[in-house]
Each structure stands twice: as C-alpha cells, then as structure tokens.
Amino acid sequence: MKKVITISREFGSGGRTIGREVAEQLGWAFYDRALVERLAKESGYSEEFIEKRGEDATTTSSFLFNLARSGGTGNYGGGAGSYDGTPGLSDKLFVMEYNLIKRLPEEGPCVIVGRCSDYILRDLPDALHIFVFADESFKADRIVRLYGERDDAPAKRLEEKDKKRKVFYKNYTGRSWGRSQNYDLCLNSGKLGVENCAGVIAHLAEL
Amino acid sequence: MKKVITISREFGSGGRTIGREVAEQLGWAFYDRALVERLAKESGYSEEFIEKRGEDATTTSSFLFNLARSGGTGNYGGGAGSYDGTPGLSDKLFVMEYNLIKRLPEEGPCVIVGRCSDYILRDLPDALHIFVFADESFKADRIVRLYGERDDAPAKRLEEKDKKRKVFYKNYTGRSWGRSQNYDLCLNSGKLGVENCAGVIAHLAEL
Numbered sequence: 001m002k003k004v005i006t007i008s009r010e011f012g013s014g015g016r017t018i019g020r021e022v023a024e025q026l027g028w029a030f031y032d033r034a035l036v037e038r039l040a041k042e043s044g045y046s047e048e049f050i051e052k053r054g055e056d057a058t059t060t061s062s063f064l065f066n067l068a069r070s071g072g073t074g075n076y077g078g079g080a081g082s083y084d085g086t087p088g089l090s091d092k093l094f095v096m097e098y099n100l101i102k103r104l105p106e107e108g109p110c111v112i113v114g115r116c117s118d119y120i121l122r123d124l125p126d127a128l129h130i131f132v133f134a135d136e137s138f139k140a141d142r143i144v145r146l147y148g149e150r151d152d153a154p155a156k157r158l159e160e161k162d163k164k165r166k167v168f169y170k171n172y173t174g175r176s177w178g179r180s181q182n183y184d185l186c187l188n189s190g191k192l193g194v195e196n197c198a199g200v201i202a203h204l205a206e207l
Numbered sequence: 208m209k210k211v212i213t214i215s216r217e218f219g220s221g222g223r224t225i226g227r228e229v230a231e232q233l234g235w236a237f238y239d240r241a242l243v244e245r246l247a248k249e250s251g252y253s254e255e256f257i258e259k260r261g262e263d264a265t266t267t268s269s270f271l272f273n274l275a276r277s278g279g280t281g282n283y284g285g286g287a288g289s290y291d292g293t294p295g296l297s298d299k300l301f302v303m304e305y306n307l308i309k310r311l312p313e314e315g316p317c318v319i320v321g322r323c324s325d326y327i328l329r330d331l332p333d334a335l336h337i338f339v340f341a342d343e344s345f346k347a348d349r350i351v352r353l354y355g356e357r358d359d360a361p362a363k364r365l366e367e368k369d370k371k372r373k374v375f376y377k378n379y380t381g382r383s384w385g386r387s388q389n390y391d392l393c394l395n396s397g398k399l400g401v402e403n404c405a406g407v408i409a410h411l412a413e414l
Contacts, residue, residue, distance in 0.1 A: 128398075133388055178387055181340055186393035191335075196414055200407055207403055 002205040003109045004127040006117040008169075008183070011161035012139030014194040015132035018187075019113045021198035026205060029110040035100070043096050053090055094172055114165075118183060119173040128205055131178060131186040132197065138190030209412040210316045211334040213324040215376075215390070218368035219346030221401040222339035225394075226320045228405035233412060236317040242307070250303050260297055301379055321372075325390060326380040335412055338385060338393040339404065345397030 005022060009015020016032055023030035031038075040047045094116075101120045104110055105127075112121075118129040134142075140154035150157060169177040180186050185204065187197045212229060216222020223239055230237035238245075247254040301323075308327045311317055312334075319328075325336040341349075347361035357364060376384040387393050392411065394404045 131387060131393075180338060180385055180387035180390075180393040181395075183387075183393070184395040184398045186338075186387040186390070188388075188391040191391045192411060193414075196411065200411065203410075204399060204403065204407065207400075 001207070002126050002128045004105045004121060004124060005111045005130060005201065005205055006121055006127065007111065007113045007130045007132060008118050008177070009114070009132040010134060010139065010178070011158055011165070012143040013132045013134040014142060014189045014197075015130075016113050018130075018132055018189065018194055018198045018201065019111045021195070022201045022205070023111040025198065025202040026109065026111075029104075029108060030113075031104060031110055032113040035097075035112065035115060039093075039097055039100060042100065043093065045093065050093065053093055116169055116172050119169075119175060128185065128201070129183045130201060131180070131183040132189050133178065133186065134188055134190030208414070209333050209335045211312045211328060211331060212318045212337060212408065212412055213328055213334065214318065214320045214337045214339060215325050215384070216321070216339040217341065217346065217385070218365055218372070219350040220339045220341040221349060221396045221404075222337075223320050224401055225337075225339055225396065225405045225408065226318045228402070229408045229412070230318040232405065232409040233316065233318075236311075236315060237320075238311060238317055239320040242304075242319065242322060246300075246304055246307060249307065250300065252300065257300065260300055323376055323379050326376075326382060335392065335408070336390045337408060338387070338390040339396050340385065340393065341395055341397030 005019070005028075007015050007019040007022075009018075019032065020030055022028075036047050036050050039045075039050050043050070097115060098120055101112065101115065101117050104112065105121070105124060118131075121127050122129070136155065136158065139158050143157060144154055152160075166177045169175065175182055185201070187200070189197050192200075212226070212235075214222050214226040214229075216225075226239065227237055229235075243254050243257050246252075246257050250257070304322060305327055308319065308322065308324050311319065312328070312331060325338075328334050329336070343362065343365065346365050350364060351361055359367075373384045376382065382389055392408070394407070396404050399407075
C-alpha cells in the first residue's frame with residue numbers, strides 16, 4: 001500500500017484529471033489547486049502570483065549551484081545545512097513550496113500534481129512517481145476542448161507551456177523532465193485512455 | 208483488445224521475464240529466443256551469430272542515412288522504395304529481421320522482446336509498446352543471481368550491455384532508447400515488482 005502519489009504531466013495530457021480521479025478512487029487528499037491555496041495562506045503571496053510563478057521560470061538561475069555551495073540538502077530554510085544563498089523571489093517561493101510538500105505526507109495519504117513533487121519526495125518510501133504524456137494531436141484536441149480556442153495555435157500553446165515546465169524543473173532539480181528513469185510509471189494517456197491510466201495507478205497504489 | 212506487445216528493457220530489469228509472463232497470461236506467442244531461431248532458419252546464419260550481432264552494433268553506421276537517400280520507407284528489401292544502399296552484414300541481418308517482425312502480427316497475437324520491435328511496429332494499430340527499467344542495485348542483484356558472478360563488476364556489466372543496446376537502437380531507428388515518449392507505458396520493475404508489471408501490461412492489453 002502506497003501513501004503518496006506524485007503526478008508530473010505534459011500540458012494537455014490529462015494528468016491533472018487522472019490525479020483527481022485516482023485521489024477520488026482511493027479516498028485520498030488531492031493537491032493541485034489546494035497546494036496553491038495552502039502556499040498563498042502560508043506565504044502571504046496571492047494565489048494568482050504563485051500559480052503563474054510555478055510554471056514560469058524563464059532562466060536557469062543559479063539556485064541549485066547556490067544550494068550546493070551552501071551545503072544545503074534535505075530540508076531547506078533555517079538551521080544547519082539549509083539554503084543560505086541570496087535567493088530571488090522565485091527561489092524563496094520554491095523553498096516554501098519545498099518545505100510544504102515535504103510536510104504533506106505526514107498529514108495523510110495524498111496525490112500531488114506537478115511542482116517538482118516527484119523530485120522533492122524522491123527518497124520517501126511508499127511513494128509512487130508518475131509521468132503522464134500523450135501525442136500532440138490528443139493534447140491539442142484536449143486543450144481546445146477544455147480551455148477554448150486562443151490566438152495562438154494549439155501546437156504553439158503546448159510547446160510553450162511544456163518548455164516552461166522543463167526549464168523550471170531543470171532549474172530546481174537538475175534533472176531532465178520526462179526522463180522515464182526519474183519516475184516509477186510513465187503512461188501515454190492518449191493511447192491508454194485517461195480512465196484506464198487512473199485505474200492502473202490506483203491499482204498499483206493499493207498493492 | 209490489443210494484438211501485439213513489444214517490450215524494450217534495460218539489462219537486468221526483468222523485462223524478458225515480464226514479457227514471458229504476459230504472453231502466458233494472455234495465451235499469446237512469445238518471441239525472444241524464438242525470433243532468433245526463426246531468423247536463423249530464414250537467413251542461414253547461426254543462432255549464436257544473430258544473437259551476438261543483435262546487441263553488438265559498436266559504431267553508428269550510415270544505415271539510416273543510406274535508407275533515407277534511397278527513399279526507402281515501410282518495407283525493406285526488394286521492390287520500389289526499398290533499401291538499395293550497400294549494406295554490411297549487420298545491415299542485411301537487420302533488414303531480414305525488420306521484415307520478419309513486420310510479418311509476425313499477421314500470424315496471431317504476440318509479445319516481442321527487444322530487437323527494435325517497438326520502432327518497427329510503431330505504426331501498427333492495436334500494439335502496446337512497453338519499456339522496462341529499474342534502479343542499479345535491483346539490476347545488479349538480479350544479473351548476479353540469474354547469470355552468476357563474472358570478472359567484471361555488475362555495474363560495469365550493466366553499463367556495457369545497455370550502452371550497446373542504445374547504440375544499436377540509435378543506429379537503426381534514429382531515436383533515443385528509453386525516452387518515455389517512444390513507448391505507451393514505462394515501468395520501474397524494481398519499484399513495482401516483476402509480477403505486478405506483468406499483471407498491469409496483461410490488463411491493459413485486454414481492454
């Protein structure tokens with residue numbers, strides 16, 4: 001029996017929907033929007049600002065480099081071995097988010113979507129780390145259906161969103177986003193179906 | 208209901224065992240050693256030679272380049288649009304293997320392990336393409352238990368075998384071996400368990 005599931009996903013793949021469905025099937029807490037709300041409450045920043053910043057790191061800053069130099073590992077923020085660089089606002093928010101995500105499993109079993117949660121909880125026993133992806137046409141159809149038409153073509157919207165996620169992930173984890181070996185299970189939701197993906201994940205979590 | 212499953216795997220991950228188990232559960236044909244035997248029969252080369260060559264392309268030759276220049280796509284060997292470069296022995300064998308793997312699904316539902324079968328059957332409807340991997344310690348334990356101790360350390364044996372597979376795959380497909388988006392499902396067998404992986408694959412194939 002697992003206690004935590006993290007879900008990383010390509011934009012438009014249905015990973016968020018899969019996460020919600022898994023949480024419902026298992027009766028677990030679901031952290032997506034709820035994570036933003038918690039972070040806003042604890043940090044004092046607005047939900048809108050946190051949400052935008054969470055996928056909008058446009059440069060590969062020296063966060064990890066500063067962290068390594070300071071000898072920081074495990075728990076960030078305060079105390080020995082903690083992060084003592086001179087972080088920007090994004091870095092400060094990441095540290096808050098890091099510490100919040102580290103604490104969540106202590107409150108009970110949960111599903112967490114995005115926010116580098118796979119990396120932050122990589123050493124946690126009883127965790128299942130999932131990556132959801134799909135082919136371009138499946139994702140393009142899905143975002144137009146869910147979020148409507150925009151000035152930009154669907155292909156461009158997909159590319160830009162995932163590019164931001166890749167840069168953000170690389171910046172704060174040093175790892176390559178979507179590399180199969182970073183996860184326990186990678187699913188092509190376009191091929192397997194969103195409902196089937198949720199069923200398989202819930203099944204594996206209960207073993 | 209799917210009709211073909213291809214399984215690519217890191218050395219020592221148990222992918223071959225998973226494939227055999229899935230084939231047994233579904234009552235499907237299993238092509239691993241059987242593929243080598245068929246190819247030996249059809250080509251006249253010895254099984255030993257074919258087996259060694261299948262994972263022993265040590266250079267990135269110009270096979271794909273020659274193929275692209277000749278306009279060859281789909282079915283190789285003979286006829287319009289076929290491969291008419293000046294292939295080496297390995298290339299000739301790959302063409303035979305390519306054509307054999309293309310024909311296999313016509314004979315009935317089957318599980319095929321390795322040999323670039325995911326790439327060769329990438330456009331086939333009703334196919335499920337799987338990648339199996341595991342962490343180093345799981346794989347090291349497994350190869351020592353299954354294949355015994357050798358002069359080389361387990362870590363070195365793992366690295367050398369997978370390096371050959373990567374080069375072979377890149378050479379003949381132009382794709383990156385183990386990239387999650389090339390498959391429908393990637394499984395960490397060390398984390399999920401070999402039996403559970405087989406169960407999930409068989410379940411998804413029957414949907």
